[in-house]
Amino acid sequence: MTITTQEEPYIELNGVRKGFKFGTEGISIFSDLNLSIARGDFVAVMGPSGSGKSTLLNILSGIDSPDAGKVRIGKSHLDRMGESARSSWRAHNMGIVFQFYNLLPMLNTAQNVELPLLLKPLTRKQRSARVDTVLDLVGLNGRQKQYPNRMSGGQQQRVGIARAIVTDPGLLLCDEPTGDLDRKSANDILEMLGFLNRELNKTIVMVTHDPEAARFARRTLHLDKGTFIEQGMDSQ
Amino acid sequence: MTFFKLARRNAWRKPLRTMLLVFCVGVAFLIYGLTASFRSGSQGSDGASENLLGVVNKAGRAQPLPLAYMNKIAADKDVAALAYMARMRGFVGAEKNVVVTSAVDPRLIAGVNGKELGLTRELLAGLDQARDRVLVGKALAEAQGWSVGQRIGVTAFQMTKTDGGRDWSFEISGVFNGADASTDTYFMIARYDYVNAVRARDKDTADAFIVLPREMVSPGLLASRIDSLFANSAAPTKTQSEKQFLEAFIRQFADIGLIVNLVVGAAFATILMIVINTMVFAIRERTFEIGVLKTLGFSRSHIMVLIVSETMLIFVTGGMIGLALTKLATVFAGPAFGLVFTPVVLVKAIIIIVVLGLVTGILPAFNAMRMPIINAFRSR
Numbered sequence: 051m052t053i054t055t056q057e058e059p060y061i062e063l064n065g066v067r068k069g070f071k072f073g074t075e076g077i078s079i080f081s082d083l084n085l086s087i088a089r090g091d092f093v094a095v096m097g098p099s100g101s102g103k104s105t106l107l108n109i110l111s112g113i114d115s116p117d118a119g120k121v122r123i124g125k126s127h128l129d130r131m132g133e134s135a136r137s138s139w140r141a142h143n144m145g146i147v148f149q150f151y152n153l154l155p156m157l158n159t160a161q162n163v164e165l166p167l168l169l170k171p172l173t174r175k176q177r178s179a180r181v182d183t184v185l186d187l188v189g190l191n192g193r194q195k196q197y198p199n200r201m202s203g204g205q206q207q208r209v210g211i212a213r214a215i216v217t218d219p220g221l222l223l224c225d226e227p228t229g230d231l232d233r234k235s236a237n238d239i240l241e242m243l244g245f246l247n248r249e250l251n252k253t254i255v256m257v258t259h260d261p262e263a264a265r266f267a268r269r270t271l272h273l274d275k276g277t278f279i280e281q282g283m284d285s286q
Numbered sequence: 287m288t289f290f291k292l293a294r295r296n297a298w299r300k301p302l303r304t305m306l307l308v309f310c311v312g313v314a315f316l317i318y319g320l321t322a323s324f325r326s327g328s329q330g331s332d333g334a335s336e337n338l339l340g341v342v343n344k345a346g347r348a349q350p351l352p353l354a355y356m357n358k359i360a361a362d363k364d365v366a367a368l369a370y371m372a373r374m375r376g377f378v379g380a381e382k383n384v385v386v387t388s389a390v391d392p393r394l395i396a397g398v399n400g401k402e403l404g405l406t407r408e409l410l411a412g413l414d415q416a417r418d419r420v421l422v423g424k425a426l427a428e429a430q431g432w433s434v435g436q437r438i439g440v441t442a443f444q445m446t447k448t449d450g451g452r453d454w455s456f457e458i459s460g461v462f463n464g465a466d467a468s469t470d471t472y473f474m475i476a477r478y479d480y481v482n483a484v485r486a487r488d489k490d491t492a493d494a495f496i497v498l499p500r501e502m503v504s505p506g507l508l509a510s511r512i513d514s515l516f517a518n519s520a521a522p523t524k525t526q527s528e529k530q531f532l533e534a535f536i537r538q539f540a541d542i543g544l545i546v547n548l549v550v551g552a553a554f555a556t557i558l559m560i561v562i563n564t565m566v567f568a569i570r571e572r573t574f575e576i577g578v579l580k581t582l583g584f585s586r587s588h589i590m591v592l593i594v595s596e597t598m599l600i601f602v603t604g605g606m607i608g609l610a611l612t613k614l615a616t617v618f619a620g621p622a623f624g625l626v627f628t629p630v631v632l633v634k635a636i637i638i639i640v641v642l643g644l645v646t647g648i649l650p651a652f653n654a655m656r657m658p659i660i661n662a663f664r665s666r
Contacts, residue, residue: 113659141583152578156299
């Protein structure tokens with residue numbers, strides 16, 4: 051007898067509906083969005099402007115909630131959580147990489163990376179050790195005291211990635227992580243994301259306009275008018 | 287890094303703005319510190335006793351009372367100690383250099399408030415040695431540059447001598463310090479027997495009787511009982527506590543308490559508006575960053591703590607600078623201006639610092655706390 055087990059998806063969206071109101075006019079972004087992503091997957095989400103990529107990322111990160119439908123990540127049902135529960139969830143389960151890095155200018159590299167650790171019950175020594183480890187991982191060892199305004203875009207994005215992974219989250223959400231970088235820096239960053247996915251088993255959802263960037267993902271989903279119109283399997 | 291360090295970094299990202307805010311807060315607390323020190327000092331009434339009673343002529347302090355009232359007042363079983371006093375106002379040298387001399391029976395005044403004035407046995411013994419000797423308060427001695435053994439001349443404004451003159455000569459036999467810095471020591475103590483013998487008018491009268499009630503006795507009740515003793519006499523009395531008396535006396539010139547409250551209130555209201563306004567704008571400039579912090583997992587309460595810590599930092603720094611300057615002012619100019627920086631003034635100031643820090647931080651913190659992340663990200 052053969053027993054087959056199908057692993058439960060790590061990320062699951064069921065019947066998600068989301069719209070916005072502009073004055074008296076309502077605009078629907080998603081009317082019935084469904085999505086399953088397995089643990090350890092690296093998914094690129096592509097689509098034209100206004101297709102709902104950012105809204106999807108906002109819903110996955112819990113910074114926005116759907117009007118209807120279910121959003122489950124791991125064992126957490128984000129659609130049932132209040133704002134403070136979602137904050138706490140983000141602090142412990144998710145890292146986010148922004149297009150424009152969004153580092154705090156008055157903090158140096160180490161302090162920027164340390165920010166999410168302030169929410170964890172760690173000693174100063176433990177926090178410092180973690181910061182050094184992730185900076186080593188992203189190739190910025192020795193730049194702990196450097197301020198963002200003294201760094202290139204690629205270096206700043208590395209700091210952004212270090213900040214996103216310093217709490218060792220299972221999920222990494224990337225919002226156009228290479229959108230502000232030259233090709234070489236972009237490839238370095240994408241290599242790094244690939245490494246985090248392969249070696250550290252991080253589940254990555256990356257929104258991008260760039261087909262080159264999408265090639266680094268295991269899967270590419272095309273979003274148009276609130277629906278995934280194509281699901282392709284790309285090999286790295 | 288800690289939350290506090292993050293707040294400190296936020297506060298100092300625009301050093302000039304922060305320094306100006308700290309300066310504003312510092313000035314406000316300097317004003318508060320000086321006015322509160324004035325009130326608690328010898329020139330104000332905060333340091334005066336509420337227990338010690340003064341009996342004066344109801345018609346006015348310039349009208350004397352017969353010395354014979356002494357026995358009637360002393361007969362009350364609730365009177366623990368009693369003294370009488372004739373007050374001579376005059377000047378030394380220039381007419382505006384006013385000094386006050388209280389002519390008393392040294393033994394009796396020592397029984398009533400000798401401890402408060404710091405009248406030691408040695409000082410009283412020195413006064414005993416000659417009738418024209420005086421004890422000078424420390425503040426007065428320092429202001430006039432007088433020393434023990436010096437002979438001084440005082441020209442009375444009204445109290446004439448039997449020879450028709452108004453120039454009185456005294457020898458300083460000692461200097462009394464007062465029990466603490468808030469005790470008024472800007473006057474002299476002379477012997478009543480000498481002043482009474484030499485003065486031409488109002489002999490055997492007193493300008494005031496000073497009454498120390500027994501323990502557990504209500505000063506208010508005793509005061510009304512004393513006044514009722516002389517209600518139908520030729521010279522009815524008005525009995526008040528030292529504090530009431532001093533407040534009424536100061537109010538003859540101005541309602542110091544009201545002025546102090548208005549000045550301090552205006553200063554704090556202005557500071558409050560400046561800091562709230564600046565903080566609201568400072569936080570609005572950082573809306574996007576607050577969105578980033580929230581995305582990283584900072585909760586509403588974390589954001590609240592962060593912003594309130596920032597305003598607290600500004601108020602604590604400014605407040606401490608203001609209070610330190612006040613302390614310096616009281617050390618260097620305190621005796622001359624009657625400024626006393628008491629622990630009560632310090633504690634009140636610390637409470638105000640904390641309350642204002644919280645109040646000014648709450649509005650911008652509340653705005654930032656409520657700002658949805660999506661809206662925060664749209665602000666760039």
